[in-house]
Amino acid sequence: MSKRDDYLNEVCREVRFRAARQYVKQELSAHIDDKRAYLEQCGTADAEAEAVKAMGDPVQTGRALNAIHRPRMEWGIIACVLLLIVAGLAANYALITYGHFHTRRSLLWGLQTYLEFATVAVSMAVTAVLMFANYSWLIRIRHLLFGVALIYIAFYVTVFTLDPNGEIYYWFGDGWLGPTAVAIIPAILFFLSIAGFAYRRKSCRIPDLFLLSGLSAISILAEHLVSNDYVLLLAAAELVILLGVLASSPLSSAAKWRLAFVCVGVIAAPLIFGRTAVDQFSNPFVADEARSILDGALFVGPSPVYLAYPKALASLSEATVLAAGISAYGWLFGIGVIGLFGVLLTLMVRRSLRIAHPFGRFLSLGICVWFGIQFILLLLINLGFVGSVPVFLPFVSSDASFHLTDAALIGVFLSVWRRSSFMRGQDDTVALAVCQ
Amino acid sequence: MVSISKGLMAGSTGLMVLHLIAERDMYGYEIVRELERRSDSVFTLKEGTLYPVLHGLENAGLVQSYMQTAESGKPRKYYRITKKGGAALAERKAEWEVFSKSVTRVIGGLCHE
Numbered sequence: 001m002s003k004r005d006d007y008l009n010e011v012c013r014e015v016r017f018r019a020a021r022q023y024v025k026q027e028l029s030a031h032i033d034d035k036r037a038y039l040e041q042c043g044t045a046d047a048e049a050e051a052v053k054a055m056g057d058p059v060q061t062g063r064a065l066n067a068i069h070r071p072r073m074e075w076g077i078i079a080c081v082l083l084l085i086v087a088g089l090a091a092n093y094a095l096i097t098y099g100h101f102h103t104r105r106s107l108l109w110g111l112q113t114y115l116e117f118a119t120v121a122v123s124m125a126v127t128a129v130l131m132f133a134n135y136s137w138l139i140r141i142r143h144l145l146f147g148v149a150l151i152y153i154a155f156y157v158t159v160f161t162l163d164p165n166g167e168i169y170y171w172f173g174d175g176w177l178g179p180t181a182v183a184i185i186p187a188i189l190f191f192l193s194i195a196g197f198a199y200r201r202k203s204c205r206i207p208d209l210f211l212l213s214g215l216s217a218i219s220i221l222a223e224h225l226v227s228n229d230y231v232l233l234l235a236a237a238e239l240v241i242l243l244g245v246l247a248s249s250p251l252s253s254a255a256k257w258r259l260a261f262v263c264v265g266v267i268a269a270p271l272i273f274g275r276t277a278v279d280q281f282s283n284p285f286v287a288d289e290a291r292s293i294l295d296g297a298l299f300v301g302p303s304p305v306y307l308a309y310p311k312a313l314a315s316l317s318e319a320t321v322l323a324a325g326i327s328a329y330g331w332l333f334g335i336g337v338i339g340l341f342g343v344l345l346t347l348m349v350r351r352s353l354r355i356a357h358p359f360g361r362f363l364s365l366g367i368c369v370w371f372g373i374q375f376i377l378l379l380l381i382n383l384g385f386v387g388s389v390p391v392f393l394p395f396v397s398s399d400a401s402f403h404l405t406d407a408a409l410i411g412v413f414l415s416v417w418r419r420s421s422f423m424r425g426q427d428d429t430v431a432l433a434v435c436q
Numbered sequence: 437m438v439s440i441s442k443g444l445m446a447g448s449t450g451l452m453v454l455h456l457i458a459e460r461d462m463y464g465y466e467i468v469r470e471l472e473r474r475s476d477s478v479f480t481l482k483e484g485t486l487y488p489v490l491h492g493l494e495n496a497g498l499v500q501s502y503m504q505t506a507e508s509g510k511p512r513k514y515y516r517i518t519k520k521g522g523a524a525l526a527e528r529k530a531e532w533e534v535f536s537k538s539v540t541r542v543i544g545g546l547c548h549e
Contacts, residue, residue, distance in 0.1 A: 011484070027464065027513050028484065028487065030463075030464075030465075030510065030511075030512060030513070031464050031465050031483060031484075033510065034463075034464075035465060035483065054482070054483050055482065055483045055484035056481075056482025056483060056484045056485055057482065057484075058484065060482075060484075060485065061482075061484035061485055061487065061488065064485065064488030065491065067488070068488060068491045068492050068495055354497075356500065421491075421495055422491075
């Protein structure tokens with residue numbers, strides 16, 4: 001082993017965060033190269049050894065770097081998510097006991113509770129695995145993610161077009177081919193894939209931007225085939241990515257504005273073509289029900305409506321779980337959940353703005369928009385301002401597909417933040433080497 | 437040649453590095469060379485110790501790094517100052533001026549007001 005390798009290994013041994021080591025190694029090695037070239041020019045014998053010697057004590061340097069490159073843990077976000085999950089379990093218990101599930105699956109309510117706990121446990125494991133994984137691998141598999149999402153949708157559409165009576169649907173059950181899973185899974189795959197394409201674009205020239213906008217438009221159109229509900233979230237997250245690419249481009253301000261309008265147009269066209277979930281808000285039935293249930297809610301404790309007429313909650317579902325929670329436990333519960341979301345989103349946006357690596361920033365801002373829109377939409381639904389759509393409250397609603405996909409997104413967000421102290425540059429050669 | 441103690445260097449390296457990067461974007465080895473040249477080799481860092489300083493400045497948002505391909509074809513990590521870094525530099529320079537004048541007054545050297 002050469003002296004350079006010995007030096008670099010000794011430095012890296014002191015850096016406990018393994019993921020940071022290759023970045024440190026790359027920069028120090030480049031420095032030794034520069035020094036060696038200079039010493040060779042000066043005619044120094046054994047320039048490599050002298051260059052390494054000039055670097056100084058590897059242990060001291062390694063320890064100083066270790067103090068800087070610690071994995072970043074966002075305990076505030078983790079605590080908010082855990083508290084929201086607990087609030088979700090409590091609110092779902094209210095629903096299971098008296099509401100939606102009581103009428104629909106009265107014999108299975110106990111099983112439903114166990115499944116709820118099992119889903120939460122699996123979701124937390126998914127978050128932990130993704131948080132510790134290096135998110136830059138997503139760049140490498142961007143084509144695969146896009147392709148799998150398209151195939152998933154194509155398979156679903158083909159099967160259910162050939163199966164108008166729903167026999168195949170009932171054979172598959174309400175699992176990974178159920179309507180909610182088919183809506184949410186490809187939407188997330190498309191979002192992750194578009195972030196990868198945005199990072200790996202060759203330049204900020206107009207053809208590259210049009211290609212990116214075109215892929216976004218295809219993903220929105222494809223998503224329309226299975227659901228109108230998640231199209232809005234997908235379009236918003238992709239628009240943030242496109243505008244992020246534009247904002248960081250070296251184009252003139254006038255050109256950026258022109259292209260921003262084009263991007264908005266490219267995203268809006270398939271939305272208008274497919275008609276979005278917005279048109280579903282016209283159904284006032286669920287909104288009226290939610291309002292009438294909330295009208296009797298106390299500040300603390302179960303409302304008279306909840307105690308006397310539990311079946312009034314039967315009209316509520318996973319989407320209106322917050323209204324059920326407020327009716328069962330009081331407005332303090334609702335204020336707590338809304339406050340937790342406020343804190344969670346504030347923390348996420350603040351962290352996202354501090355992320356320097358473009359791919360990480362695309363992902364984290366997209367995830368903020370994703371959760372932010374879902375939260376605002378669901379808040380309006382739960383407070384009875386708009387009708388219900390099958391888009392659920394992140395971490396609170398009790399749908400397995402949503403728990404798992406929310407957990408995956410928050411895991412990716414935490415992975416981005418964890419590595420943000422060293423994954424920074426646009427042309428980061430280590431990240432690119434990983435992605436070749 | 438007078439060698440500067442570690443303690444004195446530690447307090448001022450960040451300021452000097454920030455000042456050099458404020459003048460133009462630089463990479464690590466270039467910063468070490470420039471420090472040596474401008475101080476007539478009084479400030480001779482153990483070169484590896486520059487990187488904790490640079491990474492610390494970057495973590496604090498005072499400088500920003502980016503990769504650029506050198507003439508040799510190799511990628512190099514350059515550092516540029518940020519708006520926050522510019523403000524911090526002005527603040528640190530003012531602090532340093534007060535500090536150095538006060539030290540000079542105390543130990544009885546020349547002090548040009």
